[in-house]
Amino acid sequence: MPEFVIERTMPGAGKLSPAELKAASQTSCAVLRDLGPDIQWVQSYVTDDKIYCIYRAPDPQLIRDHAQQAGFPADQVAAIRTVISPMTAE
Template identity: 60%
Template structure:
């Protein structure tokens, strides 16, 4: 299944409480359950004013529909072509 990176601007998200982050996570999971098994939230990175989410999904349209249904902002969606890491550098 394709992997996507989603960028979301949420001012001061890095300052919210653990309880608020839990509520956002619960909302995302609830929407995903309603969408069926063809989409999976892998994890998200929370920074000062943005969240970068990694999802496995059948299509970009599915990612955007999840955002719409959940009321989540979505600045950009990029399909991951490949992954590199320090092992990639080894000969």
Template identity: 55%
Template sequence: MPKFVIEREIPNAGDLTAEQLQGTSDASCCVLRELGPTIQWVESYVTDNKIYCVYIAPNKDIIEQHAAKMEIPANQINQVKAIIDPTTAE
């Protein structure tokens, strides 16, 4: 199944409290359960003004549905074409 990286522009995301992040995570998991087993949230990276999320999903459409139900942006949705790490050089 394809893997996607989603860029979400969220001003001051880096200032969100642990409680706010927990609440967002909980809400996201509830929406994911509604959407069914074909979409999976892997992890997210919070920076100053953006959150980058990694999802496994059959297509961009279901990721857009998730964002709409959560009322959060999905400014860029990019399918991962390859994964590299230091062992790729070996």
């Protein structure tokens, strides 16, 4: 299934408490359950003012639907074309 990176502008995201992050995660998971098995949340990276999420979905519209239903921004949704790492240099 295609993977996407989602950029969410959320000022102060890096200062969210563990309880606030848990609540956001629970909201996301509840919407994912409602949307069905065609969309999966892989993981997210929280920075000072943004959250970058990795999702699997058949198309970017399903990711936008998830964001809208969960009440999260989805400023950018970009398809991941390939992954590189230090191992790529070998």
